[in-house]
Amino acid sequence: MQGANFDVVVVGGGISGIQAALDLADQDHKVLLVERAASIGGKMISLSKTFPTLDCSSCITTPKMSAAFHHRNIQVWTSTEVERVESRDGVRKVHLRKHPTYVDNSLCIGCRLCEYACPVEYPDPFEEGLGAQRAIAVPFTNALPQKAVLNPRYCIACGACIKACPTDAVRFDQEEERLTVEAGAVVLTTGFVLNALELKREYNAARSANIISPLQLERLLAPHGPYGRVLRPSDGKVPGNVAFVLCAGSRDQSIGVPYCSRFCCMYSIKQAMLLSGALPTAELTIYYMDIRAFGKGHEQFYQNAKAMGIQFVKAKVASIEPVTGDDLSLRVELEEEGGRVAERRHDLVVLAQGAIPVFEPSKALNTPAAEDGFLRQPDPVRITWTGVEGVFAAGCALGPKDIVDSIVEAGAAAMEASRFLALRAAGGSPGKEPDQLTNPIET
Amino acid sequence: MIRGSAQVESVASEPRIGVYVCRCGGNISDVIDTEKVAETIKLVPGVRVSKVHSFMCSEPGQAMIAEDIKKEQLNRVVVASCSPFLHELTFRVAVRRGGLNPYLYEHVNIREQGSWAHHGDPEGATVKAIRLVAAAVHRLYHAEPLEQIRLPSHRRALVIGGGIAGLKAAVDLAAKGVGVVLVEREPELGGRVLGLARLFPTDDSGRAQIDRLVREVCNNPNIEVLTGTVIKGVSGFLGNYDIAVGPALAAGAAGVDVGGAKDKKLSVGAIIVATGHDYYRPSLGEYGFKRYTQVVTMPEFIDLLAGASGDGIQWNGQRIHRIGFMHCVGSRQIEGIHPPQGDGKVNDYCSRVCCTTVLHQAVHAKRRFPNLAVFDFHQDIRTYGRLHEDYYRRASEAGVIFFRFHGDDPPLVEEGVDGFPIQVRLKDWLTWGEEVVVPLDLLVLAVGMVARDNRELVNLLKLPTGADRFFQEVHPKLRPVETSVNGILLAGSAQAPMTIEETLASASAAASKAACLLAHDSVELEPFKARVDADKCIGCGLCFPECAYEGALVRTSVEREGKTVTLAKVNPGLCVGCGACVPVCPTRAIDLQGWTLNQFEAMVDGLLSAPLPSKEVTSESSSHGQTH
Numbered sequence A: 001m002q003g004a005n006f007d008v009v010v011v012g013g014g015i016s017g018i019q020a021a022l023d024l025a026d027q028d029h030k031v032l033l034v035e036r037a038a039s040i041g042g043k044m045i046s047l048s049k050t051f052p053t054l055d056c057s058s059c060i061t062t063p064k065m066s067a068a069f070h071h072r073n074i075q076v077w078t079s080t081e082v083e084r085v086e087s088r089d090g091v092r093k094v095h096l097r098k099h100p101t102y103v104d105n106s107l108c109i110g111c112r113l114c115e116y117a118c119p120v121e122y123p124d125p126f127e128e129g130l131g132a133q134r135a136i137a138v139p140f141t142n143a144l145p146q147k148a149v150l151n152p153r154y155c156i157a158c159g160a161c162i163k164a165c166p167t168d169a170v171r172f173d174q175e176e177e178r179l180t181v182e183a184g185a186v187v188l189t190t191g192f193v194l195n196a197l198e199l200k201r202e203y204n205a206a207r208s209a210n211i212i213s214p215l216q217l218e219r220l221l222a223p224h225g226p227y228g229r230v231l232r233p234s235d236g237k238v239p240g241n242v243a244f245v246l247c248a249g250s251r252d253q254s255i256g257v258p259y260c261s262r263f264c265c266m267y268s269i270k271q272a273m274l275l276s277g278a279l280p281t282a283e284l285t286i287y288y289m290d291i292r293a294f295g296k297g298h299e300q301f302y303q304n305a306k307a308m309g310i311q312f313v314k315a316k317v318a319s320i321e322p323v324t325g326d327d328l329s330l331r332v333e334l335e336e337e338g339g340r341v342a343e344r345r346h347d348l349v350v351l352a353q354g355a356i357p358v359f360e361p362s363k364a365l366n367t368p369a370a371e372d373g374f375l376r377q378p379d380p381v382r383i384t385w386t387g388v389e390g391v392f393a394a395g396c397a398l399g400p401k402d403i404v405d406s407i408v409e410a411g412a413a414a415m416e417a418s419r420f421l422a423l424r425a426a427g428g429s430p431g432k433e434p435d436q437l438t439n440p441i442e443t
Numbered sequence B: 001m002i003r004g005s006a007q008v009e010s011v012a013s014e015p016r017i018g019v020y021v022c023r024c025g026g027n028i029s030d031v032i033d034t035e036k037v038a039e040t041i042k043l044v045p046g047v048r049v050s051k052v053h054s055f056m057c058s059e060p061g062q063a064m065i066a067e068d069i070k071k072e073q074l075n076r077v078v079v080a081s082c083s084p085f086l087h088e089l090t091f092r093v094a095v096r097r098g099g100l101n102p103y104l105y106e107h108v109n110i111r112e113q114g115s116w117a118h119h120g121d122p123e124g125a126t127v128k129a130i131r132l133v134a135a136a137v138h139r140l141y142h143a144e145p146l147e148q149i150r151l152p153s154h155r156r157a158l159v160i161g162g163g164i165a166g167l168k169a170a171v172d173l174a175a176k177g178v179g180v181v182l183v184e185r186e187p188e189l190g191g192r193v194l195g196l197a198r199l200f201p202t203d204d205s206g207r208a209q210i211d212r213l214v215r216e217v218c219n220n221p222n223i224e225v226l227t228g229t230v231i232k233g234v235s236g237f238l239g240n241y242d243i244a245v246g247p248a249l250a251a252g253a254a255g256v257d258v259g260g261a262k263d264k265k266l267s268v269g270a271i272i273v274a275t276g277h278d279y280y281r282p283s284l285g286e287y288g289f290k291r292y293t294q295v296v297t298m299p300e301f302i303d304l305l306a307g308a309s310g311d312g313i314q315w316n317g318q319r320i321h322r323i324g325f326m327h328c329v330g331s332r333q334i335e336g337i338h339p340p341q342g343d344g345k346v347n348d349y350c351s352r353v354c355c356t357t358v359l360h361q362a363v364h365a366k367r368r369f370p371n372l373a374v375f376d377f378h379q380d381i382r383t384y385g386r387l388h389e390d391y392y393r394r395a396s397e398a399g400v401i402f403f404r405f406h407g408d409d410p411p412l413v414e415e416g417v418d419g420f421p422i423q424v425r426l427k428d429w430l431t432w433g434e435e436v437v438v439p440l441d442l443l444v445l446a447v448g449m450v451a452r453d454n455r456e457l458v459n460l461l462k463l464p465t466g467a468d469r470f471f472q473e474v475h476p477k478l479r480p481v482e483t484s485v486n487g488i489l490l491a492g493s494a495q496a497p498m499t500i501e502e503t504l505a506s507a508s509a510a511a512s513k514a515a516c517l518l519a520h521d522s523v524e525l526e527p528f529k530a531r532v533d534a535d536k537c538i539g540c541g542l543c544f545p546e547c548a549y550e551g552a553l554v555r556t557s558v559e560r561e562g563k564t565v566t567l568a569k570v571n572p573g574l575c576v577g578c579g580a581c582v583p584v585c586p587t588r589a590i591d592l593q594g595w596t597l598n599q600f601e602a603m604v605d606g607l608l609s610a611p612l613p614s615k616e617v618t619s620e621s622s623s624h625g626q627t628h
């Protein structure tokens, strides 16, 4: 693997990375798709259904995952993290860290016998901590590749998996590898993470298990989720009065996220709709500042939600306090009543956390980040270019955006990267772009 | 009636069929008893393997098919899962991975047409699933291996529309060595963006961005630009479109052509539709439009502000001190509240860009003229994009005063008092829904985006449009820039309202898709086309008048017993596989590959002879008078 050469390295195997890789591969470029998790699929593979069409998320992610995985022009390396990308002298050097999975992938047949044999259980990261996972396991049902991964934090080294494995694939002595690959171009699709649930201290998420993250609710709503139904975490009660607090980590200068996370209004509406299907008698309230239903079909989706009886309350949620019965009391300033303060009681609260970058441009690409922390977009007509020669980006790596916008942008980044390679092959100097580019995001 | 078993014997290779029933993680199995479907279907002749899986589309599901094909020597496969639209291709590929011809595969939809349609009737849905799967199994008795049709194609694309989307798509494709013909109706390239004096988030002028792209277009020998030109005719298919173009008629001057454009024929492999949008045109009196001269639209205001001199904004010779911005004009309309548009529908969608445009312009106006009083009338502030929220914050800091109205109770624009020409009256929901009156010198209507009236083009290209009248993509997530016509792609605001950045992304994505489709000098088409059995054809010609697709059926002369006879022949590129010709043929010489009459008959047999779990269907079987 060391020193391998690719036309393009795509960093991050979420939906953006998968789409960019497919577009590039279909144009006959040799692509390496690198994903630091044990499976490709990104956030999208763990979602329940997707707005605004409410189609099942795994059902529309898996075909793309498998198309990329089996494409003759794409190699997929999972459990591999990109640490740094260098762009110098016309070459992109991508420095990778291959995490040990303690399983030899060339031998593992994904039979899960090790998983069944393992005596240790820990909170399942794919289920956002709500279900249990064995210390060695195939990460989730539709993970790709279907290879077992051992989590050394929980492994007690009992050796049960070694005995159970029919192909002798378990390797307790596997070590981390560092390697560098070269590429003509790089596409960064490293996506986003949500900021901490406990970030807004006045919301007291640390003090109640019933203040949950929207990703947890996605899993609760997924047809194949951890409990098979929606239960609240503290006591397994079926919730009857659920609050969604929007902008609970965005549009807030005090926590360093002044921007809008763009998809939380819509996924909260979606989640409320799905909840009203799962729990027809539950009261559902969305506390919002503005409802940002701006995409194709989104406003209509929002109006449907209103017609279904979901309550939309324009209010700032000042604080959340745990109260008796594991319930929660919300102090809300009702903006439509001139800021009158009211106390509202709910038995489950979902905080629409803000979306923040995972990739640090200054460390990993030797280029400054934009003011919002995401990669820069310095060229107004080549919007997927990062300002570094041969390095492009798409999806949530360029700021939060929904799946449709991410996929379209991924196609654009693929085009830009392919165009870059074509111009270079033709002896042009694609790196020569207008010198003085205004960077609106930085000013 | 039950002839199923007799039919099986007539099939040359003994069918060994694998049936796979998907739970879809509960989407199906919460309603349909998938285990029972799999169990029951084993009774259908020819079924060797019948299994259930949580996600057939996942890697383990697909791998299972490939493995069984090898292990059990399956020669046909059925998957009962979601809509074929989502996964037919997935499973064809999986079948091929197992070493089988991908067309020896049958897809049964038991989700959209099963569990979702009949969620109140689990037993009925289960019976229906069994019948549908049985029909598919019977259909496969007569399946033949098919090959995709490979046809040479033109490595050249037509881009319709020379606005920013079309320009960007053209330069991207040309850089990849794909020839481009860029057709623009107007005499000048640039579209709407050209007219915008100041853009967010760059603060550039529209002309600066357009000029840069036009320069690239004009310097690229791979791009042919035809301005003042429109599309007159379209025929053909992916890889081989024949396009007729001709001069656009200047508005109002029928018969006068624009700038020397000529009639011309083009051959291209793919088409990118980048025809952009129109601004919503308020009706007479809507928010005072055309009733008061002090009510203007956003594009007019952008010009006004850009042209304002150092000492303030002037309108109609009057100095403007108090200015209001009305959001959602022509957008987010509600039936019963807003008058319907020409087609009887309201514009119930959000136009996406107008909130940010308002605040960007408001901030700019306040920066230039700090004493200007600025009022903003909105439902929600949708400054969602990168840096957009910043305009909102800066507007608030600069003292813009915000009012919030409810969509079902829009503000009224009235004649003003005390020397103000107009005033806005509304219930302000930032203060208990109190009624307020705001006197103004100028009101700017943030008019939304509407689809262009493109009836001719829609007809020529046979493209679907949505309820919002914009062009409709195949699937917003799986194929967001493709239309249902293979090889015709969408770029920019012809598809939906979007910002310039988003338009550029979509243009590049469409270019990328076109580059994928035209990566080689041939294209592959599905084999579901009519086929004429020359031995059976008697040359009666009855099929010709049935075919609606010009050139799909052609006459061909052959020698038969020393005589020349004229027979029918199919041009697979132009045949759409509709099957209209099949029933009129007196000798059954013409049939649809993959959908033969034999297969239809077998499906009916399969439906009727399906083995059903006895308990649940007693009433149904008696009502059909069936005996087992």
Ligand SMILES: Cc1cc2nc3c(=O)[nH]c(=O)nc-3n(C[C@H](O)[C@H](O)[C@H](O)COP(=O)(O)OP(=O)(O)OC[C@H]3O[C@@H](n4cnc5c(N)ncnc54)[C@H](O)[C@@H]3O)c2cc1C
Residues within 6 Å of the ligand: A011, A012, A013, A014, A015, A016, A017, A034, A035, A036, A037, A040, A041, A042, A043, A044, A047, A049, A050, A051, A052, A080, A081, A082, A083, A189, A190, A191, A192, A193, A194, A214, A215, A218, A263, A267, A270, A358, A359, A394, A395, A396, A397, A401, A402, A403, A404, A406
């Ligand atoms: C609760 C919730 C619900 C949502 N619901 C919807 C919905 O219904 N509809 C909709 O349209 N959108 C929805 N979204 C938005 C959707 O999740 C995003 O649009 C989508 O995930 C963006 O894809 P991406 O590939 O850009 O990023 P991601 O999904 O974040 O993928 C990025 C990938 O890159 C990998 N990666 C990161 N850094 C590295 C590195 N250094 N090396 C290697 N790999 C790396 C990550 O592990 C990850 O797999 C929702 C979001 C949330 C939070």
Ligand code: SF4
Residues within 6 Å of the ligand: A246, A247, A248, A250, A251, A259, A260, A261, A262, A263, A264, A265, A266, A289, A290, A291, A292, A352, B384
């Ligand atoms: S999308 Fe909605 S909830 Fe999310 S930050 Fe923006 S306004 Fe707030």
Ligand code: SF4
Residues within 6 Å of the ligand: A294, B327, B328, B329, B331, B332, B349, B350, B351, B352, B353, B354, B355, B356, B379, B380, B381, B382, B446, B448
């Ligand atoms: S972007 Fe703002 S002004 Fe435009 S339609 Fe949407 S909500 Fe209304």
